[in-house]
Amino acid sequence: MTTEQTKQADWLQSVRWNSLEDRLDLLDQRLLPDEIVYLELTTSKQVWDAIKQLAVRGAPAIGIAAAFGVYLGVRSFSGSRDALLTEVSRQCDYLATSRPTAVNLFWALDRMRARAEALLGTAAPEETTVESAQQALLDEARAIQAEDEETCRLIGEHALSLFEDGMGVLTHCNAGGLATARYGTALAPMYLALEKGITLKVFADETRPVLQGARLTAFELQQAGVDVTLICDNMAGVVMAKGWVQAVIVGTDRVAANGDVANKIGTYSVAVLAKAHGIPFYVACPMSTIDLNTPTGADIPIEERHEDEITQGFGKRTAPQGVKVFNPAFDVTPNEYVTAIITEKGIVRAPYGDNLRKLFTE
Numbered sequence: 001m002t003t004e005q006t007k008q009a010d011w012l013q014s015v016r017w018n019s020l021e022d023r024l025d026l027l028d029q030r031l032l033p034d035e036i037v038y039l040e041l042t043t044s045k046q047v048w049d050a051i052k053q054l055a056v057r058g059a060p061a062i063g064i065a066a067a068f069g070v071y072l073g074v075r076s077f078s079g080s081r082d083a084l085l086t087e088v089s090r091q092c093d094y095l096a097t098s099r100p101t102a103v104n105l106f107w108a109l110d111r112m113r114a115r116a117e118a119l120l121g122t123a124a125p126e127e128t129t130v131e132s133a134q135q136a137l138l139d140e141a142r143a144i145q146a147e148d149e150e151t152c153r154l155i156g157e158h159a160l161s162l163f164e165d166g167m168g169v170l171t172h173c174n175a176g177g178l179a180t181a182r183y184g185t186a187l188a189p190m191y192l193a194l195e196k197g198i199t200l201k202v203f204a205d206e207t208r209p210v211l212q213g214a215r216l217t218a219f220e221l222q223q224a225g226v227d228v229t230l231i232c233d234n235m236a237g238v239v240m241a242k243g244w245v246q247a248v249i250v251g252t253d254r255v256a257a258n259g260d261v262a263n264k265i266g267t268y269s270v271a272v273l274a275k276a277h278g279i280p281f282y283v284a285c286p287m288s289t290i291d292l293n294t295p296t297g298a299d300i301p302i303e304e305r306h307e308d309e310i311t312q313g314f315g316k317r318t319a320p321q322g323v324k325v326f327n328p329a330f331d332v333t334p335n336e337y338v339t340a341i342i343t344e345k346g347i348v349r350a351p352y353g354d355n356l357r358k359l360f361t362e
């Protein structure tokens with residue numbers, strides 16, 4: 001475990017391949033904002049645990065970590081090419097059980113599977129060795145991470161075209177650099193605005209029960225010098241009513257084919273409030289978060305998490321023992337509340353069914 005004092009983090013990488021030590025270093029996001037600690041992972045089970053326990057979280061970051069987890073799971077494998085291909089698939093199946101909602105997890109694992117198939121499958125060149133295939137899988141995981149950084153910057157460029165200097169922008173949960181390779185999705189325009197001398201005044205919902213907004217969004221924006229005001233989730237309505245918010249932008253864990261959006265619990269409430277106040281509600285995501293195989297939001301599996309996150313979050317009991325608890329980690333915002341979906345290829349508006357499909361075919 002590598003502990004660094006909390007410092008002026010101009011940029012904090014949530015997922016770091018340590019080529020010197022041949023291991024995966026994951027920023028333990030459970031300890032932010034007080035401590036910057038990197039977990040030093042060498043097995044796929046450690047990656048599975050880190051995803052499950054939200055040491056690493058955020059749809060793209062989960063996919064990137066899982067891709068490295070596949071490599072960790074097969075790098076010491078010795079056996080035939082066919083046996084390695086089978087082992088890659090087994091590792092992907094295992095890592096896919098860590099969390100159910102963020103489609104980037106499955107997108108990244110499918111990409112690792114496809115790479116292995118191309119290297120070791122029936123149509124693969126005979127000269128590919130087990131060793132060269134293992135190295136190629138590490139290269140694929142690193143490519144997924146590098147591409148995500150460029151994707152997030154492009155999302156930021158498109159999103160920024162929707163904002164004006166001095167605007168108030170509300171966001172929910174954390175869809176920032178900590179949730180991706182860099183820049184984030186919903187927070188990407190904030191960082192690009194900073195680069196371009198544009199002032200955006202961000203209102204960050206604390207986002208109960210795990211407080212990704214308070215612990216992560218407020219932290220990373222403050223560290224970067226972005227104007228950020230932390231509010232409780234139940235204050236989103238009043239800051240809109242006061243006219244302090246001109247736009248809402250959030251990330252997402254899965255966009256269904258009809259444009260319904262699964263995101264952190266509480267997002268749906270923010271979307272309804274935005275509609276009531278005539279405020280645009282934007283969703284920022286890479287195309288890897290759009291799942292055309294999931295017809296509607298009703299088909300998106302919603303993770304339910306342990307009751308302790310609500311009754312004794314961060315170790316302090318705040319509810320009676322034995323009380324019934326409902327703790328869905330996500331909710332679904334119907335597409336009619338979504339003003340636009342901002343991707344690396346551009347801004348998509350309704351009708352989402354047609355326009356999301358066009359995104360992949362044009």
Ligand SMILES: CSC[C@H]1O[C@H](OP(=O)(O)O)[C@H](O)[C@@H]1O
Binds near residue numbers: 253
């Ligand atoms: C850029 S995806 C961020 C997305 O992931 C978060 O969920 P979690 O912290 O549980 O992984 C939240 O839904 C964010 O919008």
